[in-house]
Amino acid sequence: MLELQLYNSLTRKKELFVPLDSDHVRIYACGPTVYSYAHIGNARMAVVFDLLSRMLRKIYPKVTYVSNITDVDDKIIEASQKTGEPIKTITEKYTRIYNEDMSALGVNLPDIQSKATEHIGEMIVLIEALIKRGHAYESDGHVLFNVPSFPAYGGLSGRSRDEQIAGARVEIASYKKDPADFVLWKPSSDNEPGWNSPWDVNNGRGRPGWHIECSAMAEKHLGLPFDIHGGGVDLKFPHHENEIAQSCCAHGELNDLASFSKYWVHNGFLTVNGEKMSKSLGNFLLVHDLIKQIPGEALRLTLLSAHYRQPLDWSEDKVSQSKRMLDRFYHRLNQMNDMVSEKTDVPDAVYSALLDDLNTPKAIAALNSLLKTQNSPELKGQLLAAGELLGLLQEKPKEWLGYETNIDIDVDIALIETLLQERKKARSNKDFVRSDEIRDELLTQGIEIEDTKDGAKWRKVN
RNA sequence: GGCACGGUGGCAGAGAGGCUAUGCAACGGAUUGCAACUCCGUGUACACCGGUUCGACUCCGGUCCGUGCCUCCA
Numbered sequence: 346m347l348e349l350q351l352y353n354s355l356t357r358k359k360e361l362f363v364p365l366d367s368d369h370v371r372i373y374a375c376g377p378t379v380y381s382y383a384h385i386g387n388a389r390m391a392v393v394f395d396l397l398s399r400m401l402r403k404i405y406p407k408v409t410y411v412s413n414i415t416d417v418d419d420k421i422i423e424a425s426q427k428t429g430e431p432i433k434t435i436t437e438k439y440t441r442i443y444n445e446d447m448s449a450l451g452v453n454l455p456d457i458q459s460k461a462t463e464h465i466g467e468m469i470v471l472i473e474a475l476i477k478r479g480h481a482y483e484s485d486g487h488v489l490f491n492v493p494s495f496p497a498y499g500g501l502s503g504r505s506r507d508e509q510i511a512g513a514r515v516e517i518a519s520y521k522k523d524p525a526d527f528v529l530w531k532p533s534s535d536n537e538p539g540w541n542s543p544w545d546v547n548n549g550r551g552r553p554g555w556h557i558e559c560s561a562m563a564e565k566h567l568g569l570p571f572d573i574h575g576g577g578v579d580l581k582f583p584h585h586e587n588e589i590a591q592s593c594c595a596h597g598e599l600n601d602l603a604s605f606s607k608y609w610v611h612n613g614f615l616t617v618n619g620e621k622m623s624k625s626l627g628n629f630l631l632v633h634d635l636i637k638q639i640p641g642e643a644l645r646l647t648l649l650s651a652h653y654r655q656p657l658d659w660s661e662d663k664v665s666q667s668k669r670m671l672d673r674f675y676h677r678l679n680q681m682n683d684m685v686s687e688k689t690d691v692p693d694a695v696y697s698a699l700l701d702d703l704n705t706p707k708a709i710a711a712l713n714s715l716l717k718t719q720n721s722p723e724l725k726g727q728l729l730a731a732g733e734l735l736g737l738l739q740e741k742p743k744e745w746l747g748y749e750t751n752i753d754i755d756v757d758i759a760l761i762e763t764l765l766q767e768r769k770k771a772r773s774n775k776d777f778v779r780s781d782e783i784r785d786e787l788l789t790q791g792i793e794i795e796d797t798k799d800g801a802k803w804r805k806v807n
Numbered sequence: 808g809g810c811a812c813g814g815u816g817g818c819a820g821a822g823a824g825g826c827u828a829u830g831c832a833a834c835g836g837a838u839u840g841c842a843a844c845u846c847c848g849u850g851u852a853c854a855c856c857g858g859u860u861c862g863a864c865u866c867c868g869g870u871c872c873g874u875g876c877c878u879c880c881a
Contacts, residue, residue: 357811375881383881390881420879504810504877555879577881578811584880613812614875621875650830651820656813656874663819666831673830676845698821706821710829777840784842795844804844 375576449641502582528554574606679742747805
């Protein structure tokens with residue numbers, strides 16, 4: 346197989362990916378709301394779509410990957426009221442931290458990281474088009490999308506309008522014509538962020554509803570239709586469903602759900618020790634914290650260790666497995682340090698696994714199988730090429746394995762050398778008690794001794 | 808309640824109508840003063856019940872169990 350297959354949530358089938366324009370592939374993925382640190386579930390989305398964009402770039406000459414930053418949202422307002430920090434301070438801070446944290450996971454910045462607050466004008470244009478075409482209406486200071494005006498509504502998530510009303514556990518606001526209607530624009534009070542709009546009430550200020558930003562930004566930066574729209578499965582309904590409704594209806598495409606995005610890709614949910622992350626359980630794992638304890642690359646490999654559409658249960662055990670696996674790879678790379686790697690393509694087994702709907706577990710298995718062959722410039726080239734595509738194995742082996750410690754000098758190299766000398770002497774005198782004492786002492790400091798043919802070496806562990 | 812997705816060896820996790828997944832752990836061996844590191848080798852699986860088939864863990868139906876969505880959520 347030489348072509349990319351992707352599971353398309355819209356058709357519920359694995360399909361051959363055929364770009365709308367093979368000279369320019371366009372992809373959009375829903376990014377974070379910046380009011381706090383990103384958790385490991387956010388990271389899964391970022392890593393999955395980072396990998397997808399890497400694959401697309403390998404295949405096609407030009408790829409534009411857009412991912413948004415939601416910087417206007419009720420949760421941000423709440424955070425601001427709680428901490429007293431201005432909204433802009435909060436959103437800028439967490440955008441910066443998000444990008445730093447994702448970078449630690451080997452995630453490249455998207456080509457365009459669009460911010461909601463910079464696209465209010467485009468949102469207003471879209472909402473006006475919806476009103477004009479009879480898909481939206483003003484009510485009590487709000488502008489709402491009228492779901493019954495779009496008979497195809499629900500096509501992505503596969504639930505009819507009746508079904509969701511039947512199951513709805515929310516109170517239905519009185520200003521809605523239909524219980525399924527959702528907000529496009531809402532009024533802002535004086536202490537909430539707001540922009541002038543054609544639907545001014547309450548001193549003339551309002552702010553967008555959640556869904557409209559993605560419709561507006563995807564259209565602006567990618568044009569319609571574009572190739573791939575992605576995000577977590579939990580966004581399928583209602584967020585993505587609503588995006589489709591807004592974008593299709595604004596352009597009169599009532600019968601073609603794919604007139605917005607041709608393919609829809611959803612990554613599975615992440616649980617922690619079998620449970621959903623939630624504030625009440627206190628099991629929110631923040632990337633910001635994890636990267637202090639574990640190399641980002643081990644986290645990335647853990648996220649890629651299950652297929653992207655499968656649920657992934659996060660556990661320390663899984664992370665340490667990933668770390669061990671990387672140790673093995675780096676060990677082999679270290680053995681080949683002096684070899685000039687041969688320039689090679691990504692090995693077929695790895696590449697074809699990824700072409701098959703990003704089957705990363707299979708790709709990783711193939712990568713492991715490469716280790717069965719002997720060290721050679723070719724092997725080194727293959728490992729590095731496959732690693733580059735996956736966003737792995739790009740560190741210096743000596744540093745990864747701890748043979749070279751960079752700046753973090755909680756290690757007294759002179760002392761270690763002295764102790765190693767003493768141990769050498771003790772061993773030659775068969776004073777194994779002292780020799781083992783030194784070994785244990787160094788180990789408590791995180792220094793592991795390796796006895797080799799060329800004498801003792803040491804490396805920093807953990 | 809509705810919709811959807813799963814149940815694979817000790818654990819994680821792919822796959823496939825008949826052909827070794829892979830990793831971690833475990834065990835055996837090499838190496839070592841003993842270890843660690845490293846290397847070599849080994850084992851165990853496909854929830855349950857029917858059906859289709861020459862043959863199913865893989866296809867179909869049912870049962871049981873688990874998870875997610877239906878409300879903010881990656």
